[in-house]
Amino acid sequence: MSILSNYSDGFFDVSAKYGFLPIKAPMVKLPNVYNDLQSVLDQMPVVLNENEFGLLNTIDAIVAPVLAIKNHLQDVEKEEDIFVLQALFRSYSFLSSAYLLEPSFQQFRKDGKYGKARNVLPANIAQPFCKVAEKLNVFAWLDYHYAYSLGNYQKIDAQGDLNWENITMCNRFSGQPDEVGFIMLHVDINRFSADLVGSVMHTIQALYNGEKSVGNLLQQNWTTMKQMNIRRKEMWKASRWQRYNDFRIFIMGVKGNTELFGEGVTYENVWDEPKAFRGQTGAQDDIIPMQDIFSGVIFYYPQNELTKYLLDLRLYRPTCVQDFFKDLEISMKEIHPKGLMGKLLENKDITGLCFLLGILEEIYHFRNGHWQFVQKYIMANTKYAMATGGTPITSWIPNQILSVIHQMEDVITAIQQLGTTDNVTAQSVYENNTKLLASKKGLIEGQLALIHKNDFSAEAVFALNQKFGYDDTE
Numbered sequence: 001m002s003i004l005s006n007y008s009d010g011f012f013d014v015s016a017k018y019g020f021l022p023i024k025a026p027m028v029k030l031p032n033v034y035n036d037l038q039s040v041l042d043q044m045p046v047v048l049n050e051n052e053f054g055l056l057n058t059i060d061a062i063v064a065p066v067l068a069i070k071n072h073l074q075d076v077e078k079e080e081d082i083f084v085l086q087a088l089f090r091s092y093s094f095l096s097s098a099y100l101l102e103p104s105f106q107q108f109r110k111d112g113k114y115g116k117a118r119n120v121l122p123a124n125i126a127q128p129f130c131k132v133a134e135k136l137n138v139f140a141w142l143d144y145h146y147a148y149s150l151g152n153y154q155k156i157d158a159q160g161d162l163n164w165e166n167i168t169m170c171n172r173f174s175g176q177p178d179e180v181g182f183i184m185l186h187v188d189i190n191r192f193s194a195d196l197v198g199s200v201m202h203t204i205q206a207l208y209n210g211e212k213s214v215g216n217l218l219q220q221n222w223t224t225m226k227q228m229n230i231r232r233k234e235m236w237k238a239s240r241w242q243r244y245n246d247f248r249i250f251i252m253g254v255k256g257n258t259e260l261f262g263e264g265v266t267y268e269n270v271w272d273e274p275k276a277f278r279g280q281t282g283a284q285d286d287i288i289p290m291q292d293i294f295s296g297v298i299f300y301y302p303q304n305e306l307t308k309y310l311l312d313l314r315l316y317r318p319t320c321v322q323d324f325f326k327d328l329e330i331s332m333k334e335i336h337p338k339g340l341m342g343k344l345l346e347n348k349d350i351t352g353l354c355f356l357l358g359i360l361e362e363i364y365h366f367r368n369g370h371w372q373f374v375q376k377y378i379m380a381n382t383k384y385a386m387a388t389g390g391t392p393i394t395s396w397i398p399n400q401i402l403s404v405i406h407q408m409e410d411v412i413t414a415i416q417q418l419g420t421t422d423n424v425t426a427q428s429v430y431e432n433n434t435k436l437l438a439s440k441k442g443l444i445e446g447q448l449a450l451i452h453k454n455d456f457s458a459e460a461v462f463a464l465n466q467k468f469g470y471d472d473t474e
């Protein structure tokens with residue numbers, strides 16, 4: 001039997017104590033030996049402050065400063081502290097994306113079309129960057145964990161919490177508040193991940209110990225997901241959708257984006273052939289993937305390109321997170337071949353099943369609200385239909401919503417077979433969901449029909465969500 005424990009690399013520690021966040025705040029600046037690199041990063045954002053613009057604001061202005069940075073390969077080789085390695089990875093990935101994608105950004109400013117990116121990363125950057133990536137065992141490209149999001153925050157008021165209004169980015173591209181709000185909200189949502197991971201680990205332990213009723217633990221998971229969804233909705237305030245293009249181009253990946261990068265990026269004096277890694281994306285976040293494995297949504301995943309992509313993205317995470325997902329999947333299958341739902345049914349745990357239904361509803365809200373983000377922040381802003389992670393965004397995401405609804409139907413049927421529960425909260429979760437299922441199905445069918453029509457638009461998706469009472473902005 002697998003017991004879930006020890007998923008740490010010294011920076012992350014997936015556990016009931018830290019969830020998916022680093023064990024302490026990341027380093028804000030690099031050690032002195034890297035001052036030349038730090039200084040370019042500090043001068044880089046499009047906007048530096050109310051009165052000053054940075055290097056990215058001017059065509060080609062970043063080139064000479066980047067070429068002048070010392071090749072720190074030997075310094076990087078000596079580094080052993082994981083917090084220094086993480087800060088170096090973050091720094092080199094920001095610098096590389098800024099340098100390579102700056103021409104695409106300038107073209108976009110001119111005519112609204114993403115132009116060709118540079119596709120050769122000079123040796124003075126490529127060599128130390130790839131060395132630090134090798135030490136962390138990740139791809140040499142801006143990622144979500146060590147670089148853009150979870151490993152990129154600093155508190156504004158040291159006594160305050162990780163609310164997005166009290167955290168800011170260590171490194172940035174646009175330098176504007178919409179970029180900060182957008183990515184810091186991901187950190188904000190993850191401040192509840194310790195409770196979520198805790199509820200998952202404790203449920204598994206309880207089921208391994210032979211406990212027949214895990215309703216209280218699933219209730220904790222459900223209430224944490226509710227809290228996360230409340231925070232998720234802050235996106236509309238934290239980052240104005242009209243401003244997403246100020247920074248989106250800089251978080252693009254190479255894989256799937258041949259229009260920008262052609263064959264890929266050549267890392268000078270590292271590899272002979274060009275490489276194409278995926279871009280940073282919230283799809284590298286761990287909350288929904290963990291919940292999918294734990295709740296059993298993965299049994300309902302459609303056979304499509306998004307599913308393949310989501311599995312491919314597992315490789316774009318720190319090794320300790322990848323190991324956690326693998327063991328979690330094994331554990332859920334050991335508990336029951338049909339996962340959590342199978343075990344709750346076998347145990348006749350009606351309360352547990354009701355809270356499982358509540359958890360699924362929150363995964364549904366997360367995905368349906370998220371689909372509305374994609375509409376406004378991406379579809380309403382640009383004709384470039386390729387996501388930063390390299391997926392054709394229009395068609396795939398709603399299929400994942402459908403998977404959740406299918407499992408909800410099966411859980412409702414299972415509860416109907418078993419009867420009712422005395423737990424008033426659990427019973428009301430069940431009753432509400434039974435009532436609302438038809439509207440969820442009507443909405444997803446409408447959304448999928450829109451995708452297959454040529455007149456698909458963000459406005460049409462919003463009108464449908466309003467009609468069914470699921471407008472995420474309200």
Ligand code: HEM
Pocket residue numbers: 185186189232235281282283284285287288289310367370373374377378387388389390391393397400
């Ligand atoms: C304005 C806000 C957001 C936008 C525009 C957005 C955009 C996208 C896009 C385009 C995808 C498709 C896959 C790809 O990257 O190629 C995606 C997937 C995903 N995003 Fe986001 N995202 C946003 C916020 C978030 C947040 C706050 C989270 C979680 C903290 C998140 C988690 C995910 C997950 C888990 C997936 C995988 C698809 C799924 O499992 O349903 N996203 N996102």
